[in-house]
Amino acid sequence: MFASQEECIFCNSYNKDNKKVIWENKEAFSVLNYKPSIPGHALIITKQHLTDLKEITGSILEDFIHAIPQTFEAIQLIYEQDPESIEEFYKELIKNPPEFNSSQFAEQMLKHPHLLVKPIAYNWGMNYGFEAGQRAIHLHIHLFPRREMGLGIATAMRKHLAENNITNF
Template sequence: MNCPFCHIHNPIVENELATTFYDSHPLNQGHLLIITKRHVSNIFDATPQERLAIFSLLDICKSLLDLAFEPNGYNIGMNCGEAAGQTVSHLHIHLIPRYAGDMESLKGGIRGLIRRDGGIYGLSNQDKQRVPMTGTSFST
């Protein structure tokens, strides 16, 4: 396996199961990645403990970036699978600081970042019925 994320040196911060480093192709000042130390393809393959470790580092990194760069907001992104834009098949979360005026408009939030045509996917009633609403509660 020739995964570029499996051999990270000089992390920004790490814990037992996850680590962080600056993105080598940053979208903005301070853009960093949070990854699992164990090679897993995406969040759905991670253990509950790895998920907790990743999100623990997300909070820590946000605080560090607040102090270092004083951004006005953040984008947090994760692509799962090639069809979703994942280019490195190792679970990673992008933490991207945003600054007032760094883009023309972020109207529409994440939809404005992802949908190039500005359209909205209309979910039909038939689509909605594909995942039945059972009313069942799931414990975490």
């Protein structure tokens, strides 16, 4: 079900490809997601292969949480200085998809009206447990940059469930 550390995507392809790292501190690093939901969608990942949220304390917890606003600022800076690098990143995902379906997700990003628009707000969250959609067991936070008045995560989920008649979410 879950990958072991040897197979862990965060301990392997994400962690070793340093040019994709957009921000880091001692215990955490941030990258653009290989399966993005929104342009600039980033992941904040613990540097150690940690899996239990209850077990992270002290400086690891501090660095992990501190990385959230820092990553957002790093994304804003990319949009200020070199927004085309985001577009290039998605084109590269199509050329060399690192994960199953990466190219389909990246194609959606290239068509997205906010592809080159600097974000001004963000949502963040974590899928914790298989039933909650967690697929990589290594602790990570999703950061979703936002640009205009829109729905919060809880409201968006409610709308999605209602529109798609989903009862077993």
